[in-house]
Amino acid sequence: MLLRTAWRRAAAAVPVAPGSRSEAPTRGLRLRVVDHAPQSAVPSDTATAPPAESVLRPLYMDVQATTPLDPRVLDAMLPYLVNYYGNPHSRTHAYGWESEAAMEHARQQVASLIGADPREIIFTSGATESNNIAIKELESAIQPDTSLVSVMTVNNEIGVKQPIAEIGQICSSRKVYFHTDAAQAVGKIPLDVNDMKIDLMSISGHKIYGPKGVGAIYIRRRPRVRVEALQSGGGQERGMRSGTVPTPLVVGLGAACEVAQQEMEYDHKRISKLADRLTQKIMKSLPDVVMNGDPEHHYPGCINLSFAYVEGESLLMALKDVALSSGSACTSASLEPSYVLRAIGTDEDLAHSSIRFGIGRFTTEEEVDYTVEKCIHHVKRLREMSPLWEMVQDGIDLKSIKWTQH
Amino acid sequence: MAASSRAQVLDLYRAMLRESKHFSAYNYRTYAVRRIRDAFRENKNVKDPAEIQALVNKAKRDLGIIRRQTSDAQVVLSIYSRIDHHGNSKETSGSITGQQILGASPVTNANAPGPNVLALKGTGLSGLKLG
Numbered sequence: 144m145l146l147r148t149a150w151r152r153a154a155a156a157v158p159v160a161p162g163s164r165s166e167a168p169t170r171g172l173r174l175r176v177v178d179h180a181p182q183s184a185v186p187s188d189t190a191t192a193p194p195a196e197s198v199l200r201p202l203y204m205d206v207q208a209t210t211p212l213d214p215r216v217l218d219a220m221l222p223y224l225v226n227y228y229g230n231p232h233s234r235t236h237a238y239g240w241e242s243e244a245a246m247e248h249a250r251q252q253v254a255s256l257i258g259a260d261p262r263e264i265i266f267t268s269g270a271t272e273s274n275n276i277a278i279k280e281l282e283s284a285i286q287p288d289t290s291l292v293s294v295m296t297v298n299n300e301i302g303v304k305q306p307i308a309e310i311g312q313i314c315s316s317r318k319v320y321f322h323t324d325a326a327q328a329v330g331k332i333p334l335d336v337n338d339m340k341i342d343l344m345s346i347s348g349h350k351i352y353g354p355k356g357v358g359a360i361y362i363r364r365r366p367r368v369r370v371e372a373l374q375s376g377g378g379q380e381r382g383m384r385s386g387t388v389p390t391p392l393v394v395g396l397g398a399a400c401e402v403a404q405q406e407m408e409y410d411h412k413r414i415s416k417l418a419d420r421l422t423q424k425i426m427k428s429l430p431d432v433v434m435n436g437d438p439e440h441h442y443p444g445c446i447n448l449s450f451a452y453v454e455g456e457s458l459l460m461a462l463k464d465v466a467l468s469s470g471s472a473c474t475s476a477s478l479e480p481s482y483v484l485r486a487i488g489t490d491e492d493l494a495h496s497s498i499r500f501g502i503g504r505f506t507t508e509e510e511v512d513y514t515v516e517k518c519i520h521h522v523k524r525l526r527e528m529s530p531l532w533e534m535v536q537d538g539i540d541l542k543s544i545k546w547t548q549h
Numbered sequence: 550m551a552a553s554s555r556a557q558v559l560d561l562y563r564a565m566l567r568e569s570k571h572f573s574a575y576n577y578r579t580y581a582v583r584r585i586r587d588a589f590r591e592n593k594n595v596k597d598p599a600e601i602q603a604l605v606n607k608a609k610r611d612l613g614i615i616r617r618q619t620s621d622a623q624v625v626l627s628i629y630s631r632i633d634h635h636g637n638s639k640e641t642s643g644s645i646t647g648q649q650i651l652g653a654s655p656v657t658n659a660n661a662p663g664p665n666v667l668a669l670k671g672t673g674l675s676g677l678k679l680g
Contacts, residue, residue, distance in 0.1 A: 215614055218618055409584075507579050507583075
């Protein structure tokens with residue numbers, strides 16, 4: 144409550160900048176949006192400042208949880224949200240035909256990104272649904288020797304890349320189905336379902352600057368992989384996923400895939416540079432920082448660091464100007480340390496000290512520098528307050544301490 | 550259509566940068582400016598006229614996207630950045646937030662302490678310098 148009052152007081156003090164569009168040629172009617180009265184759209188011929196993000200919020204460094212829409216994606220989607228609203232399964236009129244054309248074009252865009260045939264792409268509500276379809280498939284092909292290998296391509300907590308091509312090779316030689324959840328990998332690292340011998344792949348829209356609520360599953364046709372539908376109904380999507388395909392969302396997914404294909408190399412290079420910058424600066428200024436995950440087989444945009452003798456949650460709260468996470472968003476409700484960190488053998492105390500930094504397409508160098516500066520400052524401050532840290536500085540080996548219960 | 554001349558390409562470059570400065574969202578604005586500069590720089594030595602034309606056509610399409618995304622229509626849509634789910638307009642957060650310290654918004658608070666590196670860059674007030 145106190146914070147809110149402070150915000151209101153400070154808000155009154157924030158001046159509105161003079162029009163920064165003064166040099167732009169006027170384009171007729173211009174709306175001036177005032178901070179506190181969005182309804183008063185005052186038509187004005189004089190150029191005005193772009194309606195700034197007057198609600199300033201923390202820097203966004205949590206791209207593994209979700210990503211903002213790329214403006215190119217929104218641009219592709221809007222026509223289908225406002226005007227071309229037909230059901231893509233309507234066969235008898237132009238609304239249906241144009242919607243279907245958009246859906247099929249999007250399918251082609253998704254397929255192209257992973258080297259698949261469009262007929263192998265089924266639209267779903269997201270990677271979770273795709274995962275469920277893929278796993279359920281196991282039950283429908285019951286043979287004594289059938290099994291399924293399911294592996295994440297890029298881990299969402301520590302950014303580790305699995306050796307997908309090698310696993311695919313092994314599965315193919317043993318006639319075992321191979322599924323991969325590529326939600327964090329699609330559009331970020333090169334994937335080819337044929338080179339890597341992938342039979343099933345889950346794709347998520349909102350991890351690649353596309354809309355939320357949409358994804359896809361890739362299902363190999365040659366050799367045919369049979370899946371059982373999770374939801375039955377009108378038989379859409381070759382009977383594998385009934386329900387009206389949401390044209391605006393799949394158009395967004397398709398556009399996101401196409402943009403990702405074009406921008407993959409540029410983004411990867413830039414994100415790698417920013418990631419190096421972040422880790423170098425932090426490691427140079429702070430002792431006892433551990434990067435979780437194999438540094439060699441690692442996607443640079445996901446950096447998971449453990450700061451010894453600092454509690455992760457308190458560091459997160461201290462870094463209130465930056466949107467960060469420790470562990471994965473889907474398990475963040477519980478207070479358990481990450482199962483991933485436990486699995487890679489991280490000490491319990493280090494697991495509680497981990498923070499995940501996400502660097503994405505829109506992350507700037509300034510945001511990284513600011514985050515680093517704040518992180519260093521708060522880790523130092525929290526360590527100063529920590530009795531454990533004090534003991535370590537005095538040369539005591541924490542492992543040798545016998546903690547007793549009172 | 551005549552092959553794109555150097556002057557036309559430069560006009561396109563200028564127009565794209567100019568329009569990009571009108572993105573009200575810090576992350577979109579900085580991305581667009583950065584990406585445009587890097588793309589034109591990367592392709593500056595392309596000689597094949599067909600390839601140049603293809604690049605110019607793509608740039609024109611992207612310019613169209615930038616214009617639509619920064620247009621009056623988007624100004625109206627950006628109202629939705631300041632409304633909470635009850636339809637009430639949100640107050641500005643005057644407390645020091647990360648974006649404010651970066652001067653992330655064109656509405657810069659000159660009193661914000663800390664690095665204000667982007668205070669001017671974000672406003673589009675600085676004249677366009679051709680590299």
